[in-house]
Amino acid sequence: MPATSRGTGLPAEFSASFTTSPDAGTDRMVINISICSSICMPRYHGKRREGNTASTTGAAFTILHSLNSGSAALLRNGFIHLTHGCCRGESVTEYLYMSDVEANYIREFDALVRGSGEGFVVLDRTAFYPLGGGQPCDQGWLEWSGGKVNVREVRKKGGQHMVSSPIPVGEAVHGVIDWTRRYGHMRMHTAQHVVSGIVAHLYGARTVGNQIHAERSRIDFAPASFGDEDLRRIEDAANDAFGSAVPVKIYEIDREELAGLPNLDRANLDLIPEFIKRLRVVEVEGLDVCPCAGTHVRDLGEVGQMRITSRKSKGRDTVRIDYVLE
Numbered sequence: 368m369p370a371t372s373r374g375t376g377l378p379a380e381f382s383a384s385f386t387t388s389p390d391a392g393t394d395r396m397v398i399n400i401s402i403c404s405s406i407c408m409p410r411y412h413g414k415r416r417e418g419n420t421a422s423t424t425g426a427a428f429t430i431l432h433s434l435n436s437g438s439a440a441l442l443r444n445g446f447i448h449l450t451h452g453c454c455r456g457e458s459v460t461e462y463l464y465m466s467d468v469e470a471n472y473i474r475e476f477d478a479l480v481r482g483s484g485e486g487f488v489v490l491d492r493t494a495f496y497p498l499g500g501g502q503p504c505d506q507g508w509l510e511w512s513g514g515k516v517n518v519r520e521v522r523k524k525g526g527q528h529m530v531s532s533p534i535p536v537g538e539a540v541h542g543v544i545d546w547t548r549r550y551g552h553m554r555m556h557t558a559q560h561v562v563s564g565i566v567a568h569l570y571g572a573r574t575v576g577n578q579i580h581a582e583r584s585r586i587d588f589a590p591a592s593f594g595d596e597d598l599r600r601i602e603d604a605a606n607d608a609f610g611s612a613v614p615v616k617i618y619e620i621d622r623e624e625l626a627g628l629p630n631l632d633r634a635n636l637d638l639i640p641e642f643i644k645r646l647r648v649v650e651v652e653g654l655d656v657c658p659c660a661g662t663h664v665r666d667l668g669e670v671g672q673m674r675i676t677s678r679k680s681k682g683r684d685t686v687r688i689d690y691v692l693e
């Protein structure tokens with residue numbers, strides 16, 4: 368087909384589209400389901416439970432489903448029941464910034480309200496970044512025929528947009544992101560990748576924590592101990608990179624393929640759960656390759672210049688640096 372499936376039987380509804388094809392040489396059917404799920408592992412519940420589940424992060428996942436009467440009925444009806452592994456029963460939102468680096472520049476979008484609750488709405492699609500991965504959530508507002516509400520916070524779990532007054536389910540909304548704040552996060556987050564990549568390359572130290580803000584950010588490295596000379600060296604190398612037009616790319620890649628690439632100091636594949644077979648990767652050409660779901664600028668020239676403002680010890684072999692962009 369392609370067909371459209373609508374999740375049912377859950378507190379909030381969501382939709383997904385899927386296409387099917389025979390799994391060559393077997394008695395199974397491959398069902399490719401496109402929903403947004405960068406955040407957590409989707410699980411599949413067919414009308415009967417004979418399906419095998421293969422889950423990934425990213426915008427799509429694939430099920431190998433036994434080709435029998437159960438699946439035929441399932442396909443004919445065009446219904447598939449899905450729940451999220453870690454936010455069971457809640458709506459699935461498509462995150463518009465995920466697909467590639469250009470999508471990180473979407474400042475306004477149209478969407479439908481798919482669910483609502485105490486102080487929040489859930490949209491079928493959104494360009495708002497939810498809190499997570501060391502990057503703060505976006506803020507902004509939603510306009511609809513009944514007015515305008517501020518979005519104070521966006522939560523990853525369930526894709527909740529926290530709003531001061533409710534919007535009825537089914538309403539069409541126009542979302543606008545506070546761009547000054549978001550663009551600050553994009554520049555800072557891209558800078559973090561470059562600094563982390565340089566430190567991994569020069570000192571073999573891992574990035575063990577980071578917190579981005581629009582005005583200032585910090586990164587924790589271990590094992591590391593930096594003197595003044597080291598900080599200057601890191602700053603100079605980063606600013607060299609920011610002074611040139613180096614492209615930043617965002618794409619999805621199979622785990623095995625990523626494992627075969629050079630320059631993988633920072634892929635941290637050993638820290639990513641085994642069941643995740645497909646990853647969204649941020650690549651700063653020639654400098655860094657790192658799985659990441661955050662938002663970034665398309666070119667290092669947009670970052671500006673970086674200045675390290677402080678360094679402190681955070682334990683036996685961990686060093687925290689703070690930096691600003693100018």
Ligand SMILES: [Zn+2]
Pocket residue numbers: 556560649658659660661
């Ligand atoms: Zn990142």
